[in-house]
Structure formats: structure tokens, C-alpha cells
Amino acid sequence: MKALRGLPSVDAVLRAAPRALVAPKRRSRFVAAVRESLDAARRTTHNGDAAPEIAAVVRDARRRLEQAERPTLVPVLNATGVILHTNLGRAPLAAEAVDAIRNASGAVSIEYDLDEGRRGERHVHARRLLAELAGAEDALVTNNNAAALLVALAALAKGKAVIVARGELIEIGGSFRIPDVMRQSGATLTEVGTTNRTYLRDYSEAITPRTAVILRAHASNFRVVGFTHAATDKELAALSRERGVTFVHDLGSGTVLDTARFGLAHEQTVAEAVAAGAEVVTFSGDKLLGGPQAGLAVGRAEILERLRRHPLMRAVRPDKITFAALVATLELYRDGRAAERVPVWRMISARPATLARRAKAISETLAAAGIAARVVSTESTIGGGSLPEETQPSRGVALTAVRPQELVRRLRRAQPPVIARIIDDEVVLDLRAILAEDDERLIRAVTSAAGPKEEA
Ligand SMILES: *Cc1c(COP(=O)(O)O)cnc(C)c1O
Numbered sequence: 001m002k003a004l005r006g007l008p009s010v011d012a013v014l015r016a017a018p019r020a021l022v023a024p025k026r027r028s029r030f031v032a033a034v035r036e037s038l039d040a041a042r043r044t045t046h047n048g049d050a051a052p053e054i055a056a057v058v059r060d061a062r063r064r065l066e067q068a069e070r071p072t073l074v075p076v077l078n079a080t081g082v083i084l085h086t087n088l089g090r091a092p093l094a095a096e097a098v099d100a101i102r103n104a105s106g107a108v109s110i111e112y113d114l115d116e117g118r119r120g121e122r123h124v125h126a127r128r129l130l131a132e133l134a135g136a137e138d139a140l141v142t143n144n145n146a147a148a149l150l151v152a153l154a155a156l157a158k159g160k161a162v163i164v165a166r167g168e169l170i171e172i173g174g175s176f177r178i179p180d181v182m183r184q185s186g187a188t189l190t191e192v193g194t195t196n197r198t199y200l201r202d203y204s205e206a207i208t209p210r211t212a213v214i215l216r217a218h219a220s221n222f223r224v225v226g227f228t229h230a231a232t233d234k235e236l237a238a239l240s241r242e243r244g245v246t247f248v249h250d251l252g253s254g255t256v257l258d259t260a261r262f263g264l265a266h267e268q269t270v271a272e273a274v275a276a277g278a279e280v281v282t283f284s285g286d287k288l289l290g291g292p293q294a295g296l297a298v299g300r301a302e303i304l305e306r307l308r309r310h311p312l313m314r315a316v317r318p319d320k321i322t323f324a325a326l327v328a329t330l331e332l333y334r335d336g337r338a339a340e341r342v343p344v345w346r347m348i349s350a351r352p353a354t355l356a357r358r359a360k361a362i363s364e365t366l367a368a369a370g371i372a373a374r375v376v377s378t379e380s381t382i383g384g385g386s387l388p389e390e391t392q393p394s395r396g397v398a399l400t401a402v403r404p405q406e407l408v409r410r411l412r413r414a415q416p417p418v419i420a421r422i423i424d425d426e427v428v429l430d431l432r433a434i435l436a437e438d439d440e441r442l443i444r445a446v447t448s449a450a451g452p453k454e455e456a
Contacts, residue, residue, distance in 0.1 A: 006051035007041055010034050013061065016054045021062060033064040076417040077442050081394055081430030083347045084253075084384025088419065090286040090293070091384075092343040092435075094332060097291060097325040104324035123308060125323040129330040133256050134281065134298035135271040140307055141285075141294055141326065146176050147316035148282040148295030149250050153185035153213065155310040156246050156280075156303070160212035163190045163245075165198035165231075167224055168217040172252075172385055178217050187212070196224050200231040200239060207243050214240050216278070218252035218268075220385030237277020246303060247278050253386030254283025254296065256333050262348050264382070265390055270298065279303050285322075287384040290344035291329035292322045347433055348382065348392070355395035355431045358439055362397050362429075365443050371450050372400040378423070380432035394432040399450055401427055407450055414445035 013034045014022055021030045037060040041052050052060070078088045093101075113120030123140065130139035142148045153162060162182060169191065171177045182189045190211065192202040203214060214236055231239075233249065240247035251273050260266040267288070273281045280303055285294030295316070297304060307313065318326075332338045339345045359375040366373040380394035381387075401407035404422045411418040411427070421428050434442060 007038060007045065008051075008054045008057055010038065013038070013054055013057050017058050017061075021058075021065065026065070029068065030061065030065050033061040033068065036064055037061040074417065076419055077438060077445060078433040079396070079411075079418050079420045079429040079431075079442070081378055081380035081396065081421065081432045082383035083344060083380070083433045084287055084382055084386065085419075085433070086384055090284075091290045093292065093325055094290065094329055094341050094343060096332060096341060097328040100324040100328035101321050104320045108320050108324070110320040110323065122317060122323075126327050126330060129327065129334060130296060130298055133270070133330065133333055134274050136274045136281070136298035136300075138299065138301035138304040140297040140304050141318050141323070142297070142313070142316040143295060143318055143322075144293055145250070145252070145282055145284040145295040146181060148297045149248075150181055150185050151307050151310055151312045151316060152248055152280050152282060152297060153182060153187045153215075154312050155306045156248070157185065157187035157212035159186055160188070161190045161208065161210045162187045162213040162215050163192055163203055163206050163211060164215045164217065165193045165202070166191050167193065167195050167198060167228075167230065168215075168219065170217050170219060170221075172220055178215075178250075196227055197229040198231060199229060200235045203231060203236065204239055204243075207239075207245065211243075211245050213246050213248050215248045215250065217250040218385075219388070220252040221388050223388050233273065233276035233278060237279075240279070241277075246280065248280045249273050249278035249282070251281050251283040253287035253289075253384060254281070255288040255386070257288075257338060257345065259288075259348075259387065261339075262345070264348070264387055264392070267387055274298060280307070284384075285326055285329075288344060288382070288386050289329065290338070290342035292325035294318055294322050294326055343435060346435065350432065352377075352393045352395055358431055358436060359395045359397050362431075362439055362443055366397070366399075366446060366450075369447050369451060371447065373397050374400075376423075376426070376428060378428060378430050378432075380430055392432065394430055396428045396430040396432075398423075399427040399429070399446070401450070410449040411446065414449040416441060416445055418442065418445050418449070 037057050045051050078085055084090045111120050111122045126141055127139050169178050179189055190206050192198055192206045237247050254270045255267050256270055270281060270283060280297055280299040282297045285291040285296055332341045363373040363375055376396050376398040378394045378396045379391040381391050404425055404427050407427045408420055408422060411420050
């Protein structure tokens, strides 16, 4: 109780604080930090600790203020080996997309028809390019794939029923669950089949006059193996046509290029899903496509027109920045340059020997700076709900540390922050998801975080 009385007042702390902390622009935030600091001190003095000196409160409050002022959205180096890391912003954009964003930052013809000199259509951008790449009649862009699916179900099945196989009632990270999206769209769910086996007749028997849609959802982040069966896309397309319902396919990642070209398992392409008869195929812009966050819907013109006219479209329409980056990315595909220019594909196609050479050069530079580092073999993954269970042989730099957790924490505070993994008590910087042009930045960040000075 005596210690409590010894706590300095807010005013006393403010009087003792350097001017920069109490300047008009910062004062109110510093006061809040001082209050927080005193509250924390009050709790520890309750436990019998001595009250802190004024200078200590100033220091603590400054630390709190600086912490609160630090930006939360900062560029990082993704040394996790996961190419499409949802927590790290998924696909890094191609330089062409970045330029397009810069060019679109000011006034642009987002809804302006330059030929006619009057109001134009936001939906024209990317429409033809996307349809072409997908071999579809038409295309539509939303904020993300979840939104594309939501609008599709709301436009096609509100107040009606949607049939989904039990094995496809998926949850993607970030609490995206098919049954929840369904509820929000106003459609009701008809589950068919079992977790591992669903036959065409299960769908067929479940169709009633209330049924509007058969939905297929890509099992993005898991695989069902063993005693399994699923109706094929072609079967579902034929059944849908025959019974007058719409076949919607949520492809998840969606890829335009054939993943088998890169030594990965073949992932059904967007064009294949369209060719197999789905009337609407939805997928993400920032997964294997390698573009900005967006939801892409391709398919039959008449069906997509119903989506386009739905009032929800207004709420999920993309901005000019998204369109700019998306169009620039799609143009790389159109021009056959995606494999060389889209970072996702550059990362996927990096050879282990190339990664090993880079890892060796980085290790040697770090070693010269007194940081124990060596080249290690790793397994990287694509991530972002594509090619589940598929790994690629990769190479990384292992840093030996007495306390790996501590080193990982320091790397997170480096400039730029480096997000690393711990494998077998070693801190591993996987190079799969880092482009070669960032190796220098990686070296600088690691040197500052793990240099001999820090280790002492
Ligand atoms: C990733 C994914 C989604 C969600 O896509 P977002 O673009 O993140 O909204 C939906 N369905 C499947 C199958 C997915 O893999």
C-alpha cells in the first residue's frame, strides 16, 4: 500500500518527459501511454514491488508509444517456403502489375467510355481477357472468391436449395465455410453422399423442384484418399442440364497454367473446369493466378449476367487498383510470359540447384559476418489452398542459434522483418518463396538481427 502511494502522477511524468513526447501532435497519445504504464505499475506494486521512478515510467511510456505508432502493415521477407502464404498476402505481384497500380492511382477510365465520352462499365475491364483464358463465354470480377461464390448463390439460389457433396463441405482458413456462405446467400443446403463417397445417383435423387444449383467445391486444403468416389464434372454438368439446375464450380485457387509443366501434380485448370461443363467457375485472383486479391467468375454469359445484375455486386465490386493489377497479370498470360514474369510461377519453377547456389552464397556472406550458417535441404509447399499435400524440394539457409525461438523473434523485428521457420532446433530461411533479387535484403536483415553483437 505504501508503494502505491509512491507512484508518480501523470502530470509529474509529463513534466519529466522530453519535449518530443509531449509536443502538441503527440501529447494525447503519450498521455494514454503514460496511463497504461502507470496502470501496469500499479498492478506490480500491488504484488509488493517497489513503485518505479519517474524516469522509468517515462521510458516505459515511450516504449509503449513507439510500439503503438509502429505501422502494422509492412513489407516482409517470406522465408517460410510457403509460396501462397495467406497471412503474408498470398501472391506477390509481377512488376507489370505494380506499374499498372501506379498508373491507375490517379484519375482513370474505370467507369468511363473514352470512345463515347460518357459513363462506361466497370465490368468491361478484364472481361474479355479472362473469358479468353478460360475458354468461357463471359467473365466477372469481385473482391475475392468468397464474394464471387456468395453473389453466385444469392443470384441463382436465394430461397432455393443447393446440393453439395458431404465431402466438399469445406472450410478454408479464415473461417470461410461453404455452409455459412450458403446461409448468407439465402439458399438452403442439401447435403448428399458421405464424406468419402458420393455418386451421381445421390445428386440425382436429391433434386427437387426447389433445387436451383449443384455446387462443386474444390478440396483445397486436404485430400480424401482410399475408398473414395466422386461424380465427375461431366456427369454433374449433364445431370444439371437434364434437370434444369445450374452447375457451379468453386475451383478455389484456379490455375491457368498446367501445374504438371512444373513437376507438380496436375491441378484441373480453369479452362478444363469450364470445358467439363460448369456454367459458373469461380476462383481467386491471388492464389495460383498470381495477381491481386480478387474473385473471378467465368462461364455462361446468360448466367453471369444474373450475377452482374444482383444488388450484392455493388458491395463486392473491385476498385481501380485491383482491376489495374489484374489486367496487367492477365496480359502476361495472354502473351505467354506468365511463367517468366509472374512471381508465383517463378518461385514454383525455381530449380533446387539454383536455390542451392543462392543458399551457398548467402551462407558464405553470413559466415564472413560471423554468423554460423549452412545450406540445408527443405520441402516447400505452394499453400493458399492449392495442391494440398504436394511439396517441392527446396533449399534454405540454416542458422545455428543457442535459442532458436529468440532468433526467430529477432528476425521478425529486422528491417525488413524476416519470417522464418524452426526445423529441428535450427532457424531455417527457405529460399523458395524469396525472389533472387531480394537475397541482398535478406542478408542485410539477417545480419542486423543475428550479428555477433546481438548474439553476445
Ligand atoms: C481459397 C478458397 C476460397 C476463398 O477464396 P478467397 O479469394 O480467399 O475469398 C474459396 N473456396 C475455395 C475452394 C478456396 O480454395
